[in-house]
Amino acid sequence: MGTRQLHTVGEVASLAGVTVRTLHHYDRIGLLVPSGRSESGYRLYAYADLERLREIRLLRELGFGLDAIGRLLDVAAYDRRSALVAQRDLLVERLERTQRIIRGVDRALKATAEGKEMDETEMFEGLEEFDHTRYEAEVEQRWGDSEAYKESKRRTSGYGKADWTRIKKEGDAVFARLAELLARGARADGREAMDLAEEHRRHIDRWFYPCSPGLHRQVAALYTADPRFEAYFEKHGSGLAGYVQEAIRANEVRSTS
């Protein structure tokens, strides 16, 4: 560790393909503080700093905000391996999304060739900024080729647009009520919050896939990590993402005791 040379900002910048200003910025906000300084105040980056920078750039490329990245890397520090695996999963997901978009372009090509118009509902496949029901289906896809996933796929494939709207509405209602609780200052491990967490679990269990309290907690962990989820949550009240996660965890404890 650290056997290799230290680098100045400029060197790191050209290595990583970012500007010096970017590194200054990351330092200022505490996201990437170089592990050393020279006598004259020059920033000095060690190998570990480069590793961290790589992960920062990777997550930014995937659209995460800098504060979310900070939290993710703090969590990731405990287990490098599974953090890397998680990053891999996110990348593979993007691969698939990109392929969906390509198929959309192919459909557009076919449509223009035939002089027809495309189906408006499938025009934007893969391009939606964040449709959280659709995403929820993808989330547990990451949980592997589990029976749960296949079951989910089997069920959701039968839903029409109207079903999706209704299901989404039902899910949103739960979050809205949790937001109220949060605003009222109710505790996340209080009975009301736990009841709503349980309701959410059953919602998933019913419409998507069998969802045990344990799996539910794992899914909830993603809520605070993913920027698209987070943007959605924070709209409904600052700190809601973490609040929901706590409530779900509390509900799991309750259900297993």
Next chain:
Amino acid sequence: MGTRQLHTVGEVASLAGVTVRTLHHYDRIGLLVPSGRSESGYRLYAYADLERLREIRLLRELGFGLDAIGRLLDVAAYDRRSALVAQRDLLVERLERTQRIIRGVDRALKATAEGKEMDETEMFEGLEEFDHTRYEAEVEQRWGDSEAYKESKRRTSGYGKADWTRIKKEGDAVFARLAELLARGARADGREAMDLAEEHRRHIDRWFYPCSPGLHRQVAALYTADPRFEAYFEKHGSGLAGYVQEAIRANEVRSTS
């Protein structure tokens, strides 16, 4: 055409997975002006508007700025088919970039498993914000599986980091001198500018692939279209991208006459 229903902002927003505010914004800056308004001033979007929105969102997903998108779509309006094909190419390029990043993560996984450190120069593969020599090699990759491409690949694979630095410096020098000309107010179709364009062509021809004036012009067309190129150019003087393109075009005319 236009046989289908008109949509309000909210409908379009949920179809495309963007916010109403985003549509307002696109309208304000003239990027996507709905083709109609109701009596009461409501925006009304027709099918053609949705198509345009799809392309806007696709290009944004790929990192283009809104003004660049506007220009691209203006150009694209002449030939829908080749515009779609170009979009497809960009997406495939991203697919490949994502795969390179994944391979990087795999290397990181291997390194941590073995307790080693990664090679610093290959840590950021696929993550660089814009290395323009490397990009230049990719640009003509889009020109198909031409002999030129294979030749380029054969040549560039032999270059080391030092070579790249030198080649990049050489290329930058040409642009710097063009920027001077632009600042001095020299004409893009003047002798000096054309000479520099010719120098640039030979630069590519020597280090990358056989580059005729015609191919050179086609590559130059990408300069004004791609955000990464553009960012690079504008740093060296406002309007440089367009200036370079003009000079190259003028040089082509000169060389064929």
Next chain:
DNA sequence: GTAGGGCCTAACGTCGCGTCAGGGTCAAGA
């Protein structure tokens, strides 16, 4: 006829840097 959801414009806020401005540092050559 009024309540609730959707639409309008206007205008300020935010995030991730880009871009000066003003000034030390350092290795190389005259």
Next chain:
DNA sequence: TCTTGACCCTGACGCGACGTTAGGCCCTAC
């Protein structure tokens, strides 16, 4: 030894692409 040019530092303002109120009109539904 002195100077020159490349690189580093810390502010601090600017910008693109929206997010987010704020204040008010429209419209369907009970």
